[in-house]
Amino acid sequence: MADIEPYENALDAIPGAHPYPRSSRYHDAEIGVHRQADGTEVRYVKRRLLPPLDQLDLLDDETRPHTVSSGDRPDLLAQRYFGDPAQWWQIADANPVLDPRELTDEAGKVIEVPLPGGRGERRV
Structure with missing residues (x-):
């Protein structure tokens, strides 16, 4: 886990930074934030849906x-x-x-x- 923290901190320091490269199918996916009971924010990629x-x-x-x-x-x-x-x-x-x-x-x-x-x- 310690290896991931600097990456997450670097992303948080850049306004609008997205964790996926432009070539990724998740690049345009919205990033959500879940706040845990202790106040810790957990970022996640919201579902990527295609039209019916x-x-x-x-x-x-x-x-x-x-x-x-x-x-x-x-x-x-x-x-x-x-x-x-x-x-x-x-x-x-x-x-x-x-x-x-x-x-x-x-x-x-x-x-x-x-x-x-x-x-x-x-x-x-």
């Missing part, structure tokens, strides 16, 4: 289709399309799946891959 699937309208100019091949994985696709395997969540957000493994579980399936910088979000 039935209200989503994916715009063609924001994505490109990808036909899943045997051996594809969300992280490998993110490396191919974005140059960063940690950006798999952008592909997951652009497709109606609950489990990211569903994206590549079936060869021949066509999934949507957002354009770089599109943050993988769907518009309502």
